[in-house]
Structure formats: C-alpha cells, structure tokens
Amino acid sequence: MQTNTSNSSANRERTVKVGSGWAMLPLTLLVLLGGVLAIVLGARGGGLVFFLGGISTLVFGFVLCGGFFTLQPNEAAVLILFGAYKGTARESGFCWTNPFNKKVKISLRARNLNGDKLKVNDKRGNPIEIAAVVVWRVEDTAQAVFDVDSYDHYVAVQSESAVRHLASGYAYDDGEHDEVTLRGGSDAVSQALQLELQERLGKAGVRVEEARLTHLAYAPEIAQAMLRRQQAEAIIAARQKIVQGAVGMVEMALNELAAKEVVDLDADRKAAMVSNLLVVLCGESEVHPVVNAGTLYS
Known part of the structure; x- marks a missing residue:
C-alpha cells in the first residue's frame, strides 16, 4: 500500500x-x-x-x-x-x-524574473523564440525554506519549464476559428502562463502576481519564409477587399444606368462594361481610357 x-x-x-x-x-x-x-x-x-x-x-x-x-x-x-x-x-x-x-x-518584496529567450516549437511544430517576465514574491516562508533546496533557483527553473510547456500548447499565429494563438491572444496566454506558474511555484510558498510574454518571434531559420507568407496573406486579403468593392461599384453603376434609363445595354455590352470597370477599379497601375468617338455599338 x-x-x-x-x-x-x-x-x-x-x-x-x-x-x-x-x-x-x-x-x-x-x-x-x-x-x-x-x-x-x-x-x-x-x-x-x-x-x-x-x-x-x-x-x-x-x-x-x-x-x-x-x-x-x-x-x-x-x-x-x-x-x-x-x-x-x-x-x-x-x-x-x-x-x-x-x-x-x-525578503517578502516583489521580484522580477526576466527570462532568457528560449527556442521552442509551437503547437504546429514551427520553431519560435519566446521569453517571459514573471513578478513573484514569497508568501509562505516555511515552504520557501524547508520544502525546496533554493527557492530562487526553483523559481527560475520552473518558470523556464512553464514557458516551454505553454509555447508547445499554442500556435504562433494563423489559428483556426476562435483558436487562441500566442500572437493574437496575449491576455489569454498570459493568464494561462500565470495559472501554470502558480501551480508549479506554490510548492515553494511563492505567489505569482503577474506573468507576461516579453519576446515572441519566429526562429531566424524560418523568419524570412514566414514573413513572405504573411505578406502574401496580406496581399490576398487586400485583393479580396478590392474585388468586393469593385463588384459593388459595378453593380451600383449598372443599377443606376437602368433606373435612370440613361442607356439600354444588352447582355454583351453589359459584360464589356463590367470587364472594363473591373480592370479600372482593380488594376494596380493607372488606366489610360480609350475614348469611343463613334456610336455605342460601333
């Protein structure tokens, strides 16, 4: 037993x-x-x-x-x-x-532990660099003296272990729907880190008052690739906004022309007009228009 x-x-x-x-x-x-x-x-x-x-x-x-x-x-x-x-x-x-x-x-005063930069893998296996600062104080002096060999060293080691464990449980960025990430959910991540630290350091009579990430970045070997991916994602998101706005403006133009009976366009002319307007609105460079001096259907 x-x-x-x-x-x-x-x-x-x-x-x-x-x-x-x-x-x-x-x-x-x-x-x-x-x-x-x-x-x-x-x-x-x-x-x-x-x-x-x-x-x-x-x-x-x-x-x-x-x-x-x-x-x-x-x-x-x-x-x-x-x-x-x-x-x-x-x-x-x-x-x-x-x-x-x-x-x-x-000493019962509040102390700062500014952790070193650690290289770990996030939830998706991407190598990242992460560091945290921990504000702590001794709450139970008997536990601090008798339950651990050196409470200062114990706080440093357990803090590093907690940060490594935290990083492996979250993705750095680009999480799924409503998923908390290290970059996007700083408040939730800090709260989770503080709770885990309190569970670990409570054995040494230590109370964790605050814990926050001070450094978060991709590891140098993948930083450039991830930067290009973020730039591509930003360009795609911007293009989507531009296309959505352009489609709305073309639709508004056709509806206004039809409502005010400015001109009667058949399906082919509507398609040409839509094509020209989308080129003008979505193009990156300045568009040089060609003036039609003839009739509408010439």
Whole structure:
C-alpha cells in the first residue's frame, strides 16, 4: 500500500511574536557591565568567586547579545531551534528572540524574473523564440525554506519549464476559428502562463502576481519564409477587399444606368462594361481610357 507523502511533508508558516530589542538592550548592558565589574573586583582581591562569577556573567551577556536582530519592512525571519521550526517573525524593527534560534531572513518584496529567450516549437511544430517576465514574491516562508533546496533557483527553473510547456500548447499565429494563438491572444496566454506558474511555484510558498510574454518571434531559420507568407496573406486579403468593392461599384453603376434609363445595354455590352470597370477599379497601375468617338455599338 502506497502513501502520498507530498502533502504531509509540506510545511506551513506559523507567525510568532518576538520580544522588543529595545526592552532587552538595557538588561543585556547591565549583565555585561556586572560581569566586567565582578571580574575587576575579583582581580583586586575580591576572591576567586567574584572572578569566576564575573566571567560567567560576561559570557551570559554575550549569549544574550546573540538574540538581537533587525527586520526591515517586507522582510521576515524564519526561526529554527536545533533543527526544529519554531515560527516566522514578520514584525519589522529591532527585535530579540531566543539566542539559540537560528534566524534565516527572507525578503517578502516583489521580484522580477526576466527570462532568457528560449527556442521552442509551437503547437504546429514551427520553431519560435519566446521569453517571459514573471513578478513573484514569497508568501509562505516555511515552504520557501524547508520544502525546496533554493527557492530562487526553483523559481527560475520552473518558470523556464512553464514557458516551454505553454509555447508547445499554442500556435504562433494563423489559428483556426476562435483558436487562441500566442500572437493574437496575449491576455489569454498570459493568464494561462500565470495559472501554470502558480501551480508549479506554490510548492515553494511563492505567489505569482503577474506573468507576461516579453519576446515572441519566429526562429531566424524560418523568419524570412514566414514573413513572405504573411505578406502574401496580406496581399490576398487586400485583393479580396478590392474585388468586393469593385463588384459593388459595378453593380451600383449598372443599377443606376437602368433606373435612370440613361442607356439600354444588352447582355454583351453589359459584360464589356463590367470587364472594363473591373480592370479600372482593380488594376494596380493607372488606366489610360480609350475614348469611343463613334456610336455605342460601333
């Protein structure tokens, strides 16, 4: 029978209150001064008891000094006593805790991870270059310290893996009907990237605040071919608009001529007129008309 240890091994942060460093500072100074005074008295003939007591008091004062530490805003300290997690201090200022507690400071500020350009294949197998920026911060200090070896390195590696996985799930461009693409669906792609990153980095106590693509392009070996394809698609789309407009203008001209009885055209003359108008309207170069000085049917 197998047991799932992933959830049981996950640590959870416990916030603890620590003492004020300003309150302990006078007591610590008194202990240190008392120890020095006792050593001086013992050395001047006060006896061995004063001397040894002064040394012990002085050592105790130095031990108390080990409990002082400071925390800046958006900074926390994970307290560890002989390998056991005792809690996390989050109150900023001059603090004091058990001198034997190991204090691991962690920044809670938002950080930027500007990923490198990665060369991957999109959904259709086209090689592309992609990069992303991730805004993240440590949310659970216990998970960040105890559940991963180095949360900074963990964020970098998992972010690269998430970007590669994202790129393989979407086409770069020219998607099917209502298909989200990397180029056309930036908002949807960014949201998907943020959700995947949060799922991966949540194991390290990290909260992803934003994730967006900063670079997206075809790989150099196919960039020229894809550019020519995009240019061809643009030309075809423009031609379609021109033809649609030209057909509408020809239809309007024939209807106006017939409605106002300007001229009565048979089928052959209508076909010739349509041909001439389409050449004029759809041609790329300037058209030089030929003036007919005879009759309509000459």
